[in-house]
Amino acid sequence: MAHNEAVDVVLVGAGIMSATLAVLLKELDPGLKLEVVELMDSGAAESSNPWNNAGTATPGCVS
Numbered sequence: 001m002a003h004n005e006a007v008d009v010v011l012v013g014a015g016i017m018s019a020t021l022a023v024l025l026k027e028l029d030p031g032l033k034l035e036v037v038e039l040m041d042s043g044a045a046e047s048s049n050p051w052n053n054a055g056t057a058t059p060g061c062v063s
């Protein structure tokens with residue numbers, strides 16, 4: 001997406017939290033324009049990468 005294009009929501013970081021929030025926001029309002037900005041060369045390269053966490057899907061109520 002061009003950097004001068006207006007968006008409704010900017011999600012900082014392409015990890016699981018931004019991915020989840022993006023899906024939820026689109027479910028609520030399919031017309032929303034979202035932009036995800038990421039420092040790394042690809043998404044899910046930090047904690048959300050399966051090699052960087054224990055892979056046990058901790059419920060939110062535990063965290």
Ligand SMILES: Cc1cc2nc3c(=O)[nH]c(=O)nc-3n(C[C@H](O)[C@H](O)[C@H](O)COP(=O)(O)OP(=O)(O)OC[C@H]3O[C@@H](n4cnc5c(N)ncnc54)[C@H](O)[C@@H]3O)c2cc1C
Binds near residue numbers: 015043053055058059
């Ligand atoms: C060792 C370890 C084990 C874990 N085990 C489990 C487990 O078993 N079960 C479980 O449910 N959870 C586990 N977790 C936690 C889970 O992995 C994280 O809570 C989850 O991945 C966090 O997702 P996130 O999207 O918030 O962050 P991240 O996946 O870290 O994504 C954040 C993104 O933001 C980017 N970013 C940061 N700053 C900027 C910036 N200024 N501009 C642009 N982009 C930026 C980063 O590059 C990164 O891609 C574990 C975590 C660790 C570290």
